Amino acid sequence: MAKSRKTRKKKKAQRARRNPGSGRAKAFLWWLGGIITAVFLFLVFVLSDHGLYQLYQLKQEQNLIEQHIRELEQENAALLEERNRLENDLEYIEQLARERYRMANTDEKVFRVIPESTASE
Numbered sequence: 001m002a003k004s005r006k007t008r009k010k011k012k013a014q015r016a017r018r019n020p021g022s023g024r025a026k027a028f029l030w031w032l033g034g035i036i037t038a039v040f041l042f043l044v045f046v047l048s049d050h051g052l053y054q055l056y057q058l059k060q061e062q063n064l065i066e067q068h069i070r071e072l073e074q075e076n077a078a079l080l081e082e083r084n085r086l087e088n089d090l091e092y093i094e095q096l097a098r099e100r101y102r103m104a105n106t107d108e109k110v111f112r113v114i115p116e117s118t119a120s121e
Contacts, residue, residue: 085092097103
């Protein structure tokens with residue numbers, strides 16, 4: 001066994017003497033292969049359709065949609081409260097009639113104020 005190690009070392013040394021730049025060339029090729037592999041993996045995992053950038057964009061869109069849902073839920077709750085008040089609260093209905101539709105009770109007088117700019121025209 002010791003003899004086979006020695007013979008392997010001798011053969012390796014002989015090959016190194018025959019091809020003096022082969023060790024550097026192999027190392028360069030390994031480095032070049034590693035760099036190409038790293039660039040390929042970067043392109044696949046970061047910039048592809050299912051990459052990290054796409055995942056980031058989808059998370060942003062998901063957050064916007066969730067925020068919109070929360071706003072719609074709040075608006076829905078406000079509308080349900082408004083509906084409940086319109087069904088049950090007579091004072092609220094009277095207030096709306098006076099403010100929005102300019103209605104009055106039978107014993108009240110309504111005065112209309114005309115601005116000066118429209119009166120002179």
